[in-house]
Amino acid sequence: MGWFKKSNKKQEADIPDGLFVVCSKCKAHVYKEEFERAFKVCPSCGFHGRLTAQERIDLIVDTGTFREFNTKISTNDPLKFADAKGSYAEKAEQAKAKTGLNEAVVTGSGNIDGIRVVLAVMDFRFLGGSLASGTGEKILLAAEHAIRMKRALVIFSASGGARMHEGIISLMQMAKTCAGISRIDKARLPYISVLTDPTFGGVSASYATVGDINIAEPGALIGFAGRRVIEQTIKEKLPADFQTAEYLLAHGFVDCIVKRAELKNYLHSVLQYSNRKHA
Ligand SMILES: [Zn+2]
Numbered sequence: 001m002g003w004f005k006k007s008n009k010k011q012e013a014d015i016p017d018g019l020f021v022v023c024s025k026c027k028a029h030v031y032k033e034e035f036e037r038a039f040k041v042c043p044s045c046g047f048h049g050r051l052t053a054q055e056r057i058d059l060i061v062d063t064g065t066f067r068e069f070n071t072k073i074s075t076n077d078p079l080k081f082a083d084a085k086g087s088y089a090e091k092a093e094q095a096k097a098k099t100g101l102n103e104a105v106v107t108g109s110g111n112i113d114g115i116r117v118v119l120a121v122m123d124f125r126f127l128g129g130s131l132a133s134g135t136g137e138k139i140l141l142a143a144e145h146a147i148r149m150k151r152a153l154v155i156f157s158a159s160g161g162a163r164m165h166e167g168i169i170s171l172m173q174m175a176k177t178c179a180g181i182s183r184i185d186k187a188r189l190p191y192i193s194v195l196t197d198p199t200f201g202g203v204s205a206s207y208a209t210v211g212d213i214n215i216a217e218p219g220a221l222i223g224f225a226g227r228r229v230i231e232q233t234i235k236e237k238l239p240a241d242f243q244t245a246e247y248l249l250a251h252g253f254v255d256c257i258v259k260r261a262e263l264k265n266y267l268h269s270v271l272q273y274s275n276r277k278h279a
Helices: 002-014 032-037 053-060 088-099 133-149 164-186 227-234 245-250 260-278
Strands: 020-022 029-031 067-069 105-112 115-122 152-159 191-199 213-216
Touching: 020 032, 029 032, 053 105, 053 115, 053 152, 053 260, 067 133, 088 164, 105 133, 105 260, 115 133, 115 260, 133 152, 133 164, 152 260, 164 191, 191 260, 213 245, 213 260
Parallel strands: 115 152, 152 191, 191 213
Antiparallel strands: 020 029, 067 105, 105 115
């Protein structure tokens, strides 16, 4: 026994900290550098890990072309909300410190293979990518900017849903963001929605699913209420692939599933097509 223990200890000591990451799907040990280089896609099973807003921008937007706007828009606390785990104000401050962001979405303009677009990119690390007054305001302003500049709007969603800490104000953002998107439609500009893991609740029930084209990433979980809540309500067991991008594609809820490595090219082709239609 002692011999094995000694041997294991030596092996562990030879591996520098943080050299490997463990894939949360296939449990393979993957070189962290390789995983990061592939924008957090597991080389062994193709599992798509979650990206931060900045990582998503680095993946999609041409280097040096992104111009962020409305960075000062932040959280509001009209209810002075607090639960057993602390106040919303404290949680918001922690989220800001952790992410370096003021809200759960980053908006700006940038080029996708030379085509200028307006982007809104959600960051799940910020209070679960929840939709609240600041998030909704930034998305609405992005839509208005797209109309002014006559550009397509591309939104990447990653969200647990509406932010309960802002109560009914958060729910109002569903209507507000969709009103902005309907103006994009009236202006005959394309709106592309990319649903990433996870997209739930008030976000999936508003702007994330009203794209001219709704694209999902492989394996992304997308739905309204969570599996457990639905199973308890209907008292039935749901299929294993329920609420996956693949299940939603088979049931006509999304238009296509695009691998992360092909996403930029795919978006460029869609944008090129819509530009041609407008020419
Ligand atoms: Zn894997």
